[in-house]
Amino acid sequence: MTKSCWLTVIAFLYVSVAFGQPAKDSVPDQVQASHTDELLFSEFSCVVKNTNSVRVQWKSVYSGDGDYFIVERSNDESVYETVSALKITDTITRYELMDNSPLNGTFFYRIKYVNKAGQIIYSKPAQVSLSADVDFKFYPNPADKLLIIRTTHNIDVEIRDAVGTLRLTKQLQPGLQVINVSVLEKGIYVLKIADKESNRVISEQLVKN
Secondary structure, three states, X not given: OOHHHHHHHHHHHHHHHHHHOXXXXXXXXXXXXXXXXXXXXXXXXXXXXXXXXXXXXXXXXXXXXXXXXXXEEEOOOOOOEEEEEEEOOOOOOEEEEEEOOOOOEEEXXXXXXXXXXXXXXXXXXXXXXXXXXXXXEEEOOOXXXXXXXXXXXXXXXXEEOOOOOEEEEEXXXXXXXXXXXXXXXXXXXXXXXXXOOOOEEEXXXXXXX
């Protein structure tokens, strides 16, 4: 083989090896795959607590030490502001943030992943409706088979699981009402109440035994 041929082969192997190696600070291939949301932001949920704060929580199977999750919120899904940043470590899989100064009305949260190389990946937005004017109470919590709701207005009730799937829905009249929740598996749910008279919506965490 001639000298020029050998040089061509060596150059080809060099380029192949160089471009075949992932960047040191890039997100691994398994995170870049089609299931990015499931790996970085699984079980992403936002739950209103005590009508004046919102708990944002999610799970991540990726542990890029030194990378960050940034919690953002917006009232129009167009312009987002930063609420807080959390550093990713290899010892944490569940992340949680309590927003004690949320926006009023209906607004949105999203999670932004940022690594050391500046790569950015966003979660899908989660909608929250915040109001202190919905007049209702529910108990027990945790619930076993029956959930009791007391309200002074006509309300729509939704129960969604941790991934946002609608599991139960009811239309209730004023008074004391009972909902059978025995069909729900053990776990954490979001109880959403829509007050038809005041056009207000509130969400609370419901634990099923």
